[in-house]
Amino acid sequence: MNPFRLAASELRRLTSSRMARLGVIALALIPTLYAGLYLYANHDPYAALSQVPAAVASDDRGATLDGGERLDAGSSVADKLVDSKSFAWHHVSSAEALAGVYDGTYSFAVVIPESFSADLAATGDFTPRKAEVILETNDANNYMTTMMGNTVIKEVRASVASQVSETAADRLLVGFTRIHDELGAAVDGAEKLRSGLADADSGAAKAQQGAQSLASGLHQLSVGAAKLDDGLGQAVSGADRLHTGASSLASGLGTLQSRTASLPAQTERLADGAAQVAAGNKRIAVIGDRVAGISTDLRAKVGAERDPLVAQLRAAGLDDTQIALVQARLDRVDSLVVQADGKVQQASSDLDRLATGAGQVATGARALADATPALTGGISDAADGARRLRDGSASLESGLRTLDAGAGQLSRGAASAATGGDSLASGIGQLKAGLDKLASGEAELHSELAKGRDAVPNPTDAQRTSVAKTIGDPVTVQPDSLATAGTYGAGLAPFFVSLALWIGAYVLFLLVRPLSTRALATSQRSVRTALGGWLAPVAIGLVQSVVLFGIVALALDLPVAHPLLVVLFVGFVSLTFVAILHALAARLGAVGKFLGLVFMVVQLVSAGGTFPWQTLPAPLQAVHHVVPMTYAIDGLRRLMYGADLAPVLLDLGVLAGFLVAALTVSTIAARRFRVWTPKRIKPELSL
Template identity: 45%
Template sequence: MNTLRLARNEFRRITAGRLPKLAVLALILVPLLYGALYLYANADPYDRLDRVPAALVVADRGADGADGEHTNAGQRIADQLIESGAFEWHRVSESEAQIGVREGQYTFALTVPRDFTAALYSSADFQPRTGTLQLTTNDANNYLAGTIADKLGSEIRKSVASEVGTQAADQFLAGFGTIHQQVSKASQGAVELTKGAGKLSQGTTDLLGGSERLAGGLQTLQDKTADLPGQSERLAEGARQVAAGNERVAQAGNELAGTTQQLVNRLDGMPDRIAERLRAAGVAEADVQQVLTELGQLHTPIAEANGKVQDTAGQLRTLANGAEQVSSGADQLAGSAPELTNGISTASSGADELLAGARKLDTGAGDLHDGSTELRNGLRDGLKEIPNPDEQTREDTANTIGDPVGVQTTGQASAGSYGAGLAPFFLSLAAWIGAFVLFLLLRPLSSRALAAGQPAWRVALAGWFPAALLGLCQVVVMFAVVVWLVGITPAHPIQALGVLALASLAFTAILHALNAALGAVGKFLGLLILILQLVSAGGTFPWQTIPDALQPLHQVLPMGYVVHGLRHTLYAGASMDIGGDIAVLIAYLIGALALTTAAAYRQRVWTPSKLKPELVL
């Protein structure tokens, strides 16, 4: 009897009758009920979070921003949350929220306190405090919902922090623009100051030159007028003497002028008197006339001489009067000369002080010019360093400062949904459970074949073939339902089904070997191995996160390799590096069949424990 006939006989045994057939069908559907139904129920729970009731309490009173505009950040958060539809939000009071979370009416509550906006703006007054959102959870309602709520609170915090940071950065950059404008004005002022300082410096240089010349001239004048009082006194004395001499000369002139005038006056009546006396003396008339003629000729030069004497006397009087005035002036000069020399001395001393001040002023003006030049150059250089972004650049920069770190996620392989992410684990788990329940109905080894002395390898393969075939039916039906009804689309469907089929063959071989070698104890070990694989396969969390004592199990037990192989065939973008997984599963398949063969060889000898086992499952 060959292996296929032995396997066919086992199929006939388990399908003889309506109930056995239904039992076989039920065994085929067990993995479907476990794997496909679970994945269907959890295909995309995040898409239905809008049905999860949550309480929202907005007590924020708002605050005035730096621009004087009243803002209510809490209300804005509430509007965004309700608009997002992330949860089924209910606007309630604080007491209603606490009671609702405690009694399970709301899964969690998010409270925005009264001073939330004020706290966000507190840094502007240099009295910073944190705006705190209050998240109330109750794990008795649902632990994962609380975890999601924590994540939501974290996202809100980051969003608000980014918004506030962006606003602060925008005001900060706007301040830079104002500073730039003011520094630009200051730079222009410095240019004008430099020009003015240059003119001042030139003016002080001219002033210094004039002061030097004035001081030199006054010093020379002081030197030249040092003897002025004595000289003016001598001049006054000489002038007085000249005035006295001129007065005497003028008086003599006056006396001479009076004498000559008297002479002229006498000469005027003298011809008539002489003529009378001559006539009286009997002088001939002709002689009288001749005498009169000669007297007339004599009168003319005398009259002319008298005129000159009179003129000279007048000039002498004028000269005497002038000399008197000169004398008076010389006296005044002599009296004023000491005061003048003192004034010149004082002016010279003042000119020296003026020169010293002009030198200091010239030095200061030069320093002012140099300093204003440095100020101008410094302001120009500083102006280049002060940011002056336009409105768009300022907005982009503020956004970057407010939220400087971005995360760009590059998915090398994408599951696509929560259900697809869990599919490798639950498909593997369902394949093991399916293989496990098969041996509730199937016999691991044919007693008839053993009694007939069939070769151990033939008996072993004949006992495995029915389970292998039913296991393949299990995974094919389950895979078809998962793909076409649940909607989890594998990236490489043929390879994914191949990994799942090989896993089923290996699992049925392992459980077959345990049942064949150990009987009821083997069934228990199959359940124990299932539990160990649940905690070590890394189906939900990365296997590196399990305790160190359990990590070797991940390397040894087969389910972790099935999970790995399914992930690399189900997800788009995966490397398809499943050669190691296939090799491990084939090794388990061959090893399990070898163990079953050894068990079949051993069981050809009938023992009392075999005829009457202590434990039957």
């Protein structure tokens, strides 16, 4: 008897009655019910998130930026969430939102605090604070809503960060424009400074020349004042002698008057003395005239130098305050010179009158000597004149002493002014040197400012807007997938189809006998017995595969890139799984069926059907590479999503290895069970 006849015999046994046929049909539909219902329930849950109730509350008070713009980021975020319709958003108060999450009215809530906009605006004051968004969740509602809420918060954070970055970048670029404009104004100012420094340097040169001329004139004034002081000293000495002589004259005339009797003898001596006095007075008068001439010249020179000096100082760039200070000093000097000149002129006039009087006295004395008889009558008049001369010489001496004191002050003031003129000339020279250095530094400043202005960006409004948007959102994601599942259900389909085929193969052996008892009792070859026991459930498994594919591809409308290849691959997977469970059941009986269930659980957690297998613990990662469901899932993914099909050959090779190994174990079991033992006749455990 060949394996096909054995399989047909087992199928006839399984369909011998109506109830048995219904059982076979149920077995054929179990994978479809398991995978179909699960994939139907989870076909595209993300598309229905708009039905999940969520709350958003904004307590944000807003903020005012430096430029006066109003920032209401909280209201903007809340409105965008509501408009997005990503969930069934409800814009409520914060109290209502928290109460709703607590009692289950809302799955989660997003609460925006009062200081949200103010914290965002704080970056403009260089006192940055992170703005907070409160995500209120309640895992008692559903754990997945917490994960969804975290995703929403990430999107809100990215949106706000983009908006804040765009605003900050725009303000930064506006700052660049302002800096560029200010640097341009600074360059223009440096150009004007250069022109002003050139004028100042020219004025300083003229001022230096004027200061040097002033210093020279002041030195001459100092020399003339010193000479005047010396001359007035000599005049004081002469006046003192004149006063002494006048006093003697007055005394002599008094004596003459009292001693008229001796007049003839004394007139000769009087005439000689009068002649000497006249000569001395004449010399003093000459000196007084010379002093008066020098004083007149000095006064004329000081007056003549005043206006040119003021003009030169004004041309040199001195302001009105400084010129007024110099004029005040010149006024003082001019006043002293005028006073001294007046006194000198008065003294000169007195000396001239004194000289004339002395001459007349000498003439009179001589006439008196010559005309002694006539002198007696005039002795009284001469005595009076001598007394007046004595008093006048005393006044002359006093005036000359005052003039001498003024001349000393004039000399000292002129010397001080000369020293000040030298200091002024030196200071203006230093000023000119400093202006030269300043002009050199200004040229470098102008050059560097121009370079800085050209280096600072000056974007237009359109450029600034474009750059700010790019900085705020610098990365654009261009989705590109080599293979796309499309929906959540399609992504899980390979895993649940493989798991359903395993479950379908597992439940087959609740009714199907792994090995034919009749064949074991004969001399039938073990390999034929094993194949016969395998082919019967394979037939039902193939039906399971076809029905399951029809439901997945047609009823659930999941995308399938290679339909024919998927059907063939699913059928091959079913053959392999049936062979593995057949081997376990044939070799170990009830224990083998239990191990098949355990093996399913191990593959369920290690095959990597949901999360990437790299996320598994290390022991399960090792198991991942040696279980058949790993390769069934990988092959289905590539055939359904349209990826590179080359790895499918490896999947088929590994599954074929499991198939051959399982059939080998089944053959060994058939050979072993040809020998009947009491334990086989009455097993300890039966399923």
